Amino acid sequence: MKARSAIFSVAALVLGLWGGTGGLPPAQGGDGELKFGYVLPETGQLAFLGPPQIESVKFAIRTINDAGGVLGRPVPAVVSGDEAGQEAVAAQSADRVLASGVDAVIGAAASGMSLAFIDRVTGAGVVQCSGSNTAPTFTDYDDGGYYFRTAPSDALQGPVLAKTVLEDGHDRVALLARADDYGRGLLESTRKALEAGGATVPVAETYDPKATNFDQAVQRVRNTGPDAVVVISFEEGAQILQGLIEAGLGPDRVGVYGADGLRSEELPSLVAPRDPARLAGMKGTAPASAANEEYVRQLKRFAPELKELQFAPQVFDCVTTIALAAEKAGTDDPGVFAKEIVGITRDGDKCTTFAACKALIQAGRDVDYDGVSGPLDFTDAGEPGQATIEVYTYDDKGQLRTVRTEVSSFRQ
Structure with a gap:
């Protein structure tokens, strides 16, 4: 307190x-x-x-x-x-x-x-x-x-993000987050909830958000053979998602998830300007409003x-x-x-x-x-x-959609 x-x-x-x-x-x-x-x-x-x-x-x-x-x-x-x-x-x-x-x-x-x-x-x-x-x-x-x-607090968002990944049937989940208080905090709360739900987290890595190249981080994720990847980032996440797609870890191959820092109607066009549908199926969570x-x-x-x-x-x-x-x-x-x-x-x-x-x-x-x-x-x-957390997704046209909202509380 x-x-x-x-x-x-x-x-x-x-x-x-x-x-x-x-x-x-x-x-x-x-x-x-x-x-x-x-x-x-x-x-x-x-x-x-x-x-x-x-x-x-x-x-x-x-x-x-x-x-x-x-x-x-x-x-x-x-x-x-x-x-x-x-x-x-x-x-x-x-x-x-x-x-x-x-x-x-x-x-x-x-x-x-x-x-x-x-x-x-x-x-x-x-x-x-x-x-x-x-x-x-x-x-x-x-x-x-x-x-x-x-x-x-992301202590409320992390469990909803983990629940979304688990409900989609994934049990080997790689986490990649920016190395700041936001990234580390949401990574940790998500990791704990994933492991509590029975998933394996082979890598939970942070990266320098000021870096200009994220290839090494993407390669380390790929080497663990995940069936889902969670990316906790801001604008630089578009470059990371590009790298994941090129490495065969796009949403058409594995589960790809983000959080509030990536929730943007412009994200698909930033990741794939000529084909925003490349991001179709990606999901994420963010604090919702009434x-x-x-x-x-x-x-x-x-x-x-x-x-x-x-x-x-x-x-x-x-x-x-x-x-x-x-x-x-x-x-x-x-x-x-x-x-x-x-x-x-x-x-x-x-x-x-x-x-x-x-x-x-x-x-x-x-x-x-x-x-x-x-x-x-x-x-x-x-x-x-307590918080109402939105689960969002990008559809086959690259449009941002709300899947559902749910309440997360410290009293649960």
Whole structure:
């Protein structure tokens, strides 16, 4: 469990007596205006995940402002920063965003990028929330109670990925993952679940994601004679999949599986531009969102150029949860409202929009915000205790399809 201070400030106690509603002077450290910044991929390996997350931040802020803002004031335009797929650039972007005086930082998209600057953000007493960090590392990370995520840990995704492989009848499974916290964490949780299900894992190897050639890794996988291969990667996975196909380990020969880092409508054309159907039959898993057609419709109306929507709902919920916590605390001081974030997602009156939850808070009620990504129900570690995981596939035309979704929980 993450370290969270049990000592509340005097301001927080006083606000608690008033039901946590707005209208009181901001606590020490707050200026009455809730300011957001983001560090998200505008360029780099995960640039395809940038637009849905960035636009969802902006859409959430507009939704909040349409409902009267936070603490009686509109939320200003978000301060932008590019994580760029490079730790040094992400850290520099975080420094610039922090220097603008934000109360909360949304991001990064990649777990490794968040780890490059989490100490900067939480050490400054600023809240950080990611909608797509899935590395198990964050569950126990000593962040002082300032880091949160609306994406589930890969400790929940791994068992579903393994179950998918096993249900397809495979029992000799090779694992290949990028050598970072995301790759290692999902590799380990998947390996444990595969072996618990009776499968043999002849190789569970990590590779340097900055490498330009993955032939040796592919050859080591081929030499083990697997009947299925799991690839845990980002953009570089397209090159790895090309290598597997050339080595006779394509989806027409063995089971080929990916995870959220490879879930993209563009993947088949990246792997085989002239024949996207070469990827037909590949499957994978990713954190899913609730079937929220209204949110999708409104987001696309707000940002009509959007094609990819992955993790957009989770980011919307980051922004909304933070805004409701500030409303509940009666201040934009992160040192105070951070303590309200977990409670906003559980053990109160159900509500599904910022406006509805805000009205309940102003009436002195505790709220349980069920977001556009589904129920959040944060654990004390500031993350979902259960997750809906999507199983996806690519059909014979190279089109991305959802096979099913299922719930994975730490309580199972």
